[in-house]
Amino acid sequence: MTVYFELSIICLIKYTHKLNISGKCVTISTQLVFQKTSVSRLKRTESTFLVVSVSRPSSIIQRLIEKRRKLHEEAIECMRKSIREINLEVEEMIKCESLTLQQKLQDLRDDVVKYFKPFEGIEDMDIDALKKKENTFHDTVTNIETTNHTQISAIEAFYEFLVKTEKNRTDKIKGLMKLTLQKVHDIGYQVPYENEEFFGNEILDLNKMTLNNMQTYEDLKKELRLRAAHNMKTWGEEILEAKERLKKCFRKLIKSSVTRFAGSLRSAASGNSDLSREISNIQSLHSKIQAPEGSDISVPVTEQDVENWLKQIRTTLAALDKGAKNIVHLYKNIIVILFNRFFTELDDFRKVIKRYKIMDESQIQEFESEIYTPTVDELNIRLKKDLENLQTVWERAIEKMRETINVTYGFLNGAACLWDKHFRRIREAQFLVLQDVENMVEVNNLSIGENEAKLNILIDKLRQGPNEKKLNKTVQEVYRILDGIKNAYGIHCNSEIQVVQKYRTLVECEIDVLLAEITRLLTVFPPDEDRDPKKQRGRGSQIETTKLDPDEALLPMQMLYCIFQVDAVKNWMFG
Numbered sequence: 001m002t003v004y005f006e007l008s009i010i011c012l013i014k015y016t017h018k019l020n021i022s023g024k025c026v027t028i029s030t031q032l033v034f035q036k037t038s039v040s041r042l043k044r045t046e047s048t049f050l051v052v053s054v055s056r057p058s059s060i061i062q063r064l065i066e067k068r069r070k071l072h073e074e075a076i077e078c079m080r081k082s083i084r085e086i087n088l089e090v091e092e093m094i095k096c097e098s099l100t101l102q103q104k105l106q107d108l109r110d111d112v113v114k115y116f117k118p119f120e121g122i123e124d125m126d127i128d129a130l131k132k133k134e135n136t137f138h139d140t141v142t143n144i145e146t147t148n149h150t151q152i153s154a155i156e157a158f159y160e161f162l163v164k165t166e167k168n169r170t171d172k173i174k175g176l177m178k179l180t181l182q183k184v185h186d187i188g189y190q191v192p193y194e195n196e197e198f199f200g201n202e203i204l205d206l207n208k209m210t211l212n213n214m215q216t217y218e219d220l221k222k223e224l225r226l227r228a229a230h231n232m233k234t235w236g237e238e239i240l241e242a243k244e245r246l247k248k249c250f251r252k253l254i255k256s257s258v259t260r261f262a263g264s265l266r267s268a269a270s271g272n273s274d275l276s277r278e279i280s281n282i283q284s285l286h287s288k289i290q291a292p293e294g295s296d297i298s299v300p301v302t303e304q305d306v307e308n309w310l311k312q313i314r315t316t317l318a319a320l321d322k323g324a325k326n327i328v329h330l331y332k333n334i335i336v337i338l339f340n341r342f343f344t345e346l347d348d349f350r351k352v353i354k355r356y357k358i359m360d361e362s363q364i365q366e367f368e369s370e371i372y373t374p375t376v377d378e379l380n381i382r383l384k385k386d387l388e389n390l391q392t393v394w395e396r397a398i399e400k401m402r403e404t405i406n407v408t409y410g411f412l413n414g415a416a417c418l419w420d421k422h423f424r425r426i427r428e429a430q431f432l433v434l435q436d437v438e439n440m441v442e443v444n445n446l447s448i449g450e451n452e453a454k455l456n457i458l459i460d461k462l463r464q465g466p467n468e469k470k471l472n473k474t475v476q477e478v479y480r481i482l483d484g485i486k487n488a489y490g491i492h493c494n495s496e497i498q499v500v501q502k503y504r505t506l507v508e509c510e511i512d513v514l515l516a517e518i519t520r521l522l523t524v525f526p527p528d529e530d531r532d533p534k535k536q537r538g539r540g541s542q543i544e545t546t547k548l549d550p551d552e553a554l555l556p557m558q559m560l561y562c563i564f565q566v567d568a569v570k571n572w573m574f575g
Contacts, residue, residue, distance in 0.1 A: 065189070072189035079180040083173055090169045094162065101158045108147050108154075112235055115140045115147075119242040137246060141239060148232045155228060159221040163214070170210050177202060208464065305416065310409050317401055418517045422510065429506035436499045444492040451485045 119140070181199050185192065458481065461474045 068187050068189035071187045072184055075180055075183045075187065079176055082176050086169055086172050086176075090165055093165060097158060097161055101154055104154050105151055108151050109231070112144060112147055112231075115143050116238055116242060119245060137243065140242070144232075144235050144239065148228070148235070151228050151231070152225070155221065155224045158224075159217060162217040162220075166210060166213050166217070170206065173206055174203070177206075211463070309412070310405070313405055314402075317398065317405070415518075415521060418514065418521060421517075422514045425510050425513075426507065429503060429510065433500065433503040433506070436502065437496060440492075440496050440499050444488075444496070448485060448488055448492070451481055451488065455481050455485070 119137075177199055181195060184190065184195050190198075455478065458474055458478045462471060462478070
């Protein structure tokens with residue numbers, strides 16, 4: 001006879017744990033005592049009892065384990081939910097701060113536009129309007145410098161805010177993890193080493209995310225600083241442009257005052273308004289024959305330049321012819337009035353220039369010597385000239401100048417056609433080569449960009465490498481990619497140089513075509529051998545020079561000078 005007795009022995013689980021958190025390091029030490037006695041079955045055979053051990057799950061223990069599992073999962077989910085809320089809060093703070101920074105930088109740029117607004121159209125202002133302006137050039141420069149410092153300070157403050165916010169977020173999340181770790185230990189669903197491993201991975205991921213965010217903030221700061229530097233460079237160029245506009249304005253005002261005073265002084269010196277008007281015309285037209293102040297006479301190249309030159313020179317000659325026939329004598333008693341009014345005007349300009357602080361004293365003197373002195377000397381000479389023989393001299397000279405202009409026009413018109421075609425072909429060659437270069441650079445940049453992206457990824461791996469073996473492997477990959485980039489740069493450089501060298505070949509072909517066309521043109525317009533510069537220099541050394549009498553009428557000599565200038569255009573046929 002066999003009798004079985006079932007004995008239920010309760011499973012006993014006992015463990016202790018200790019949590020140490022210092023800084024970013026979390027250490028968990030655990031001690032586990034696990035005692036388990038399975039259900040035993042007593043077997044009796046006749047007069048002897050045999051004890052047989054049989055395992056059987058307990059429903060009470062299962063319910064207890066299930067309850068702890070749910071509590072454990074709820075604790076983890078609550079932690080993750082809190083982390084998401086922290087992240088959303090931080091992202092909202094960063095978004096608001098970035099919008100504030102963006103608006104502030106835009107306001108600064110708008111302020112700069114307002115600073116430069118008073119200098120728009122300043123070329124057309126008169127001296128009284130310049131005196132009334134409150135915002136001077138020096139004030140604008142100071143405001144621009146202040147604006148630059150402000151935008152740099154705003155960028156630095158934004159970067160500090162990002163760093164501080166990131167640190168606060170990290171501290172909050174770590175504190176939350178600490179509380180959650182203590183909670184899951186108290187629940188006791190998993191053994192301590194499993195909890196330690198889980199939270200260790202969570203902290204590792206958090207540290208990686210923090211490092212990545214810090215690098216992103218640093219890159220953003222550099223990008224904003226570069227934009228700020230670019231803005232300052234642009235503003236500096238606008239400051240120089242405003243300064244040049246002011247100088248141009250003063251030049252224009254001085255020249256206009258010269259013309260205004262000259263006209264008014266002539267009217268005051270003579271009761272004949274027609275005579276005053278003719279004197280003003282002859283002075284302004286004579287200055288058009290001479291080289292403009294500060295510029296060089298250049299040969300008209302294009303057809304439009306030739307037509308404009310012909311139209312201008314014919315108009316000037318016609319006006320000179322009409323004015324020279326009406327001028328009969330010169331009024332010498334206006335020189336004193338001229339100088340007095342000029343120096344009064346000069347003092348006004350000095351005050352305004354010093355107020356704007358665009359020139360120092362030496363530059364003002366150079367400015368006066370450049371603008372005032374030549375103009376005053378020119379007027380002084382013109383007002384002292386004897387006009388009695390002007391009509392006779394001009395009658396003989398006008399026909400000669402017209403003939404010279406017509407001959408030169410025929411030559412220039414023929415040459416301009418060649419140059420127009422030449423420039424058009426050169427522009428087409430430039431366009432083709434530039435297109436090839438752009439296409440080549442775009443393709444090369446795309447290839448290099450892919451390698452550089454891979455390189456950046458490997459560099460990030462180097463920062464995060466867990467051990468020396470993986471670091472060495474990653475370094476070898478970096479060397480391999482760097483070698484590939486180096487070889488690609490060399491290949492790209494050679495290919496781009498070959499594309500650029502096409503332009504030289506095209507230009508050389510075009511020059512050959514142009515030379516052939518010029519040779520054909522010179523058969524139609526053969527140069528005058530007497531105009532050869534070598535022969536002219538030889539004849540010039542044999543000419544006797546005589547000193548002009550100061551009392552001699554000089555205006556006819558100026559008219560002869562105009563004739564020589566017009567006649568000199570024939571020398572262009574040797575150019």
